[in-house]
Amino acid sequence: MAIFVVTYDLNKESKRPDITGLLHKSFSYAQLSESSYAIDTTLTAEAVYKVFLPLLDGNDSLYVITLKRLYYGQGLAVVNEWLEKRLTY
Secondary structure, eight states, rough: EEEEEEEEEEOOOOOOOOOOHHHHHHHEEEEHHHHEEEEEEEHHHHHHHHHGGGGOOOOEEEEEEEEOOOOOOOOOHHHHHHHHHHOOO
């Protein structure tokens, strides 16, 4: 399993694609901020990106970033526990 951060920004959308809905039904996740999630998957970063690609247009941004220990931060206890349980060095 790999842990990735998926972070996105949808720009100038009149109709918002359901990125969060797709993410929620496709991956085990912890929400880090409004549009940033840590996900747990067997997919590669490229394959995760391709899951979301059909929902994006040319002015959107979406990054899939590998997450490993060491990390530092603060947030909800449930998010911290999710990260501690899954992250490796």
